[in-house]
Each structure stands twice: as C-alpha cells, then as structure tokens.
Amino acid sequence: MHTFLLLLIIGTFLCLYRVAMGPTPPDRAVGIDTIGVMVVGICGIFGIITGQDFYLNVAIAWALLSFLGTLALAKYLEGRGFDE
C-alpha cells in the first residue's frame, strides 16, 4: 500500500510541474484540477492504511471543493461574471 501512496505522490508532483511551467493560465488550471482529483485517491489509500473512515470524509469534501474551484477558474478564464 505504501508503494501505491508513493507513486501517487510522484504523480501529484508531475502535475505540479505543469502548474509551475504551464505556458498559459489554462494549463495551470488543468494541473490544479488534476491534483484535486488525485488527492481524493490519496485520501482513499490513507483510509485503507490507517483503517479510519474520516479520511473518506476528507476525500468527499475535497472532491466538492475542487469541483467548485475548477468551475470558478473556468469562469474567471472566460472573463465574465459568476452569475451567468
């Protein structure tokens, strides 16, 4: 299990590379969105390792917030208000 955790954290850092180097703002937004989904998987593996279910609460909350953040970033990229 710890190997899987390590591999996922490496994947997260690969996404961070795109966030740091992305030539355009949408590239960075894609990287942030991808990290948000991957962290949900990391929370699931933490849940298996420790056997405690509150990590899954973290996962659900993280998925919700990351989705809202992605929508906000997309609206910001469109350059319009949030109420359309």
Add this chain to the structure above:
Amino acid sequence: MNNGVAVYILISMGVTFDLVGAIGLIRLPDVYNRLQAATKCVTLGTALILLGVVAASGWSAMGIKALLAAIFVLWTSPTGSHALARGAHIAGVPLWSGSVIDKYKEDTGR
C-alpha cells in the same frame, strides 16, 4: 482484509492510470490534449482506487463513503473539464500547430 487480491488489482490499475494521466499532462502539446489525458485517466484511476477501498472495507461507513465519492468524481470531473476547455477557448488559447480543424472558432468567431 478478506478479498485482498481484488483490492490490490483495483488499486494498482487505478494508480497506473493516474500516473499515465500525469505523464500525459506533461507530454502532450496543448491545453485541450492535456485535458483529454488528464480527465479520462485521472477520473477512472481515482474511481478505481475508491472502488478498491469499497472492496477492502465492504458494507461499512468507509465503503459507503468511498462509493459516494467515486460516483461524485465520475459525475463532476467531465463537467469541470468541459468548463475549463470552454474557458480556455474563450480566453484565446490557440490549438496546437498540428491541429487539422477548428469548427468552434469558425462558428462563434471567438
């Protein structure tokens, strides 16, 4: 852990897909192609990891929460990438130079 083999298969497949998605995010040439790799691979990868959690913990608080999280990720992740692609196109990010056609630009002029 009663059905350990299924758990290991599901989680290793999920982690593999997640890593492929991350590599695609680095290798592919423009935003839209990167979104393709990131959305498909990372969504299914994370859903498979969460299904592995379901297989490991069964009919308990953890299993139900993992199942709900998996459904939620499968539902919202395509929506988010759809919004990001539209935002990127409206923000004026060009397609990769090897692209063959752009009907959206022809029709909307954005």
Add this chain to the structure above:
Amino acid sequence: METLKRRLLDMLIIFVLWLLLTWSLDLQGVVAGAILAALFALVLSRLLPPHVERLFSPVRWFWALMHIISLAFWVVLANFDVMYRVLHPNLPIRPGIVKVKTTLKSDEAKAFLANSITLTPGTLTIDIIDDWLYVHWINVHESLEDTEAITRDIAGRFEVTLRRVFD
C-alpha cells in the same frame, strides 16, 4: 400540491444521502438529519429537473443501467487508448475541433451526452449551442466535412440509450 410533492421528494433524497454519509442510526443523528433535510428542501428552489414522475419508471431505470454498462466499457477502452497515445514515443495524435448534431431534446439528456462523450476515447466536449455539440477530437480520422460520419462515430453509441432514459 405538485410543489409540495416535489419538496417532499427533495427532502427524502437529502435525508437518504445524510443517512448514507453518517452511516449510523442513533436518534440524535437521525433527528438532526431530518431537520436539516427539511430546511435545505425549503431553501433550495429546484433540486430535480421537471418531469419528476419519470424517476419512478422502471423501464427508464433499466435503460439507465444499460447506459452505465456501455459507458463503463467505453471508459476502460478510452483509458487504454490514451495510454497508447501518451506512452508512444512520437505521440500519434491528429487533433481538431469538430461539430456534432445531436437528436436529443431535453437539457438533462444533452448534459449526460456531453459527459459521456468526454469520458470516451479521444473526445472532449467543449460547448453545446442549441443542437450542436463542439467536440475536441484527439485523432480526427473521418473526412473533415462528413458531419454524418463524425456524428455516428462520436455521439451515435450513446444516443440510443440516453433517448430511452430521458426523452
């Protein structure tokens, strides 16, 4: 009367979700969940789309199950497709944005079609304008002006099931 039924249905859905997430049946939690569900059902204006009565039709649920099965097949295929393209040394891609005409009518059906297209091999929905879907395709292999063939390739495999679920 109709709105009352809808509110009660909203409340029921939120309450069941609460019970699943807390996963305990002690009295305090259940009472708090019922009160909160009633509150949210009052505050949220429209949780469910119109035509709620379709939620109780077994035929539609059967076709929804069929859709999920075919979608699962295509999603797994999509992942191996992306894996091949990403790990191949010289990136075999030929991207472009094509447009696809859908025959589905309701908004929910179009939304689910867009999500399904995004999860299938090499396609990513960018926008929906009226009946036209704009789709980014990672490997355009049909002739560019042949909208019929493009539509059949991208949307045809889901419209059959989605039409029976939503329209």
